[in-house]
Amino acid sequence: MPERIKHVPLDIEKVKPPRAEIHLIKNQCKGCGYCIEFCPKKVLEESEEINARGVHPPKIVNEDKCILCSFCSAVCPDFAIFVLEKKQEETKK
Amino acid sequence: MVQEIVAHPLSKYLREEMMPHIWCAGCGNGIVLNCFVHALDELKADLDKLVVVSGIGCIGRTAGYTNTASFHTTHGRSIAFATGVKLANPELDVVIVSGDGDLFAIGGNHFIHAARRNIGIKVICANNFNYGMTGGQLGPTTPLEALTTTSPYGNSEHPFNLVHLAAAAGASYVARWTTLHVRRLTQSIKRLMQKEGFCFIEVVSPCPEIFGRRNKMRSGLEMMGWFRKASVVENFSDPAKADITPDRIVVGEFVDIEKMSYEKLFHEKIAQINEKTMEKMS
Ligand SMILES: Cc1ncc(C[n+]2csc(CCOP(=O)(O)OP(=O)(O)O)c2C)c(N)n1
Numbered sequence A: 001m002p003e004r005i006k007h008v009p010l011d012i013e014k015v016k017p018p019r020a021e022i023h024l025i026k027n028q029c030k031g032c033g034y035c036i037e038f039c040p041k042k043v044l045e046e047s048e049e050i051n052a053r054g055v056h057p058p059k060i061v062n063e064d065k066c067i068l069c070s071f072c073s074a075v076c077p078d079f080a081i082f083v084l085e086k087k088q089e090e091t092k093k
Numbered sequence B: 001m002v003q004e005i006v007a008h009p010l011s012k013y014l015r016e017e018m019m020p021h022i023w024c025a026g027c028g029n030g031i032v033l034n035c036f037v038h039a040l041d042e043l044k045a046d047l048d049k050l051v052v053v054s055g056i057g058c059i060g061r062t063a064g065y066t067n068t069a070s071f072h073t074t075h076g077r078s079i080a081f082a083t084g085v086k087l088a089n090p091e092l093d094v095v096i097v098s099g100d101g102d103l104f105a106i107g108g109n110h111f112i113h114a115a116r117r118n119i120g121i122k123v124i125c126a127n128n129f130n131y132g133m134t135g136g137q138l139g140p141t142t143p144l145e146a147l148t149t150t151s152p153y154g155n156s157e158h159p160f161n162l163v164h165l166a167a168a169a170g171a172s173y174v175a176r177w178t179t180l181h182v183r184r185l186t187q188s189i190k191r192l193m194q195k196e197g198f199c200f201i202e203v204v205s206p207c208p209e210i211f212g213r214r215n216k217m218r219s220g221l222e223m224m225g226w227f228r229k230a231s232v233v234e235n236f237s238d239p240a241k242a243d244i245t246p247d248r249i250v251v252g253e254f255v256d257i258e259k260m261s262y263e264k265l266f267h268e269k270i271a272q273i274n275e276k277t278m279e280k281m282s
C-alpha cells in the first residue's frame, strides 16, 4: 500500500461521499425500460404500479448505490427521471 | 426518494404546453431531443440567437417542442428554409433536426449542395431506417433485406451511408452516434454548435413501433441491444468504410476540418461589390 493512503484522511469526518436524490416524474414515463436496463448500478426496477399512461414506471430499489452518473436521465426519451445530489446536511445521520 | 414535484432541470428548454411529446414508448427521437437540449444547457447557449428548423416526420416534431425560435417547414425543405434564415442573418445559430426520409429522400439534393457550399447550418438527422410517420415505408437508409411496408419481401435497394455522403459532399464536421451513446452524442452536438460551416451528425435511432416490429426488434430495448452489440467507436476512420450492417455500426467523429463558410464568402463578396460601386461613383 502506498505510504500516503496508509493514514486515515484528516477530514474523513467532514467529507461525505455525495448521495443521490433520484426524482421520478411517474406520469410522464412511457415504460421503455432504458433507465432500468442501462443503469450501471442496477438502482432501478420496474414497479407494479400502473401510471397515467398505462405502463409500469420504474421504482427505486437501491438509491444508496447510485453513483450520480445521470445516465438514466440522459437516456430517458420522456424527461421522466433525473438525479440531484442530496444536500450534505440531509446526508448526516 | 423524493415525492414532491420538482421540475426536470431541462424542462425550461421545452414547450410545456406541447408535453408530453407524441413519440412512441422507446422512440429514439426523445433521446435526440434530450441530448440536444442538454448540449444547449452545457453550452449556456444564447437562446435568442438560436433557430431550430425541422421538416416533416416524427422527428420533425422537434421544432415544435424546443422552447426557442423555430421553423416547422414543408417536407424535405428544412435546409432550403434554414439557408434563407442563415443568409438573412448570419449571426443566428441555425440547427436542423430532421429525419432520414426528410433530409435524404425528398430533401437529398438540398443536403448535398448545402454541404458543398459549406453553409453554416447544423444538421442533426435521426436515422430510424424508414418513414416512421407515414407507416413505415422504405427510405434511402433502409438496410438491404429489411422488411418495411413497401418491401414486404425484403429491401433490394442499397442504402446511403450518410456519413460518407456528407463527407464527400464537403461538410466541415461529420459524426455518427447511436441513441445509446448519449454522452458522446451530447459532446458532439456541442462541437457541432461551435464550428464554422456545414456540420452533420447522424444519430442511429430506434423506431421500435414501426421499423423494429417488422424486423424482429419489437421493443426499444431490443433495438438498443442491437446498437450495443454492433457499434464500434472508431474516431476519424474512413467514412467510406462505415456502412451500417446488422453486425457493425461504426460510430465516432469522421470529419473535423476548417473551411470558410458560404455565408462569410457570400457577405464578403457583397461588401467587395459595394466597395467597387462606391469607387466608380466617386
Ligand atoms: C411533399 C410531401 N410528400 C410526402 C409527404 C408524406 N410524408 C410525411 S412524413 C414522410 C417521411 C418522414 O420520414 P423521416 O423524415 O425519416 O421521419 P420519421 O417519421 O421517420 O421520423 C413523408 C413521406 C409529405 N408530408 N409531403
Ligand code: SF4
Pocket: A020, A022, A038, A039, A040, A041, A042, A043, A044, A065, A066, A067, A068, A069, A070, A071, A072, A073, A083
Ligand atoms: S444516476 Fe447513474 S447510477 Fe444513479 S440511478 Fe441513474 S443511471 Fe443509475
Ligand code: SF4
Pocket: A028, A029, A030, A031, A032, A033, A034, A035, A036, A057, A058, A072, A075, A076, A077, A078, A079, A080, A081
Ligand atoms: S427511461 Fe424514462 S420513459 Fe423509459 S422507463 Fe425510464 S423513466 Fe420511464
Ligand code: SF4
Pocket: B022, B023, B024, B026, B027, B028, B029, B058, B059, B128, B132, B133, B206, B207, B208, B209, B210, B211
Ligand atoms: S413511429 Fe417510430 S419514429 Fe415515429 S414516434 Fe413511433 S417509434 Fe418514433
Ligand SMILES: [Mg+2]
Pocket: B057, B099, B100, B101, B126, B127, B128, B129, B130, B131, B132
Ligand atoms: Mg425516418
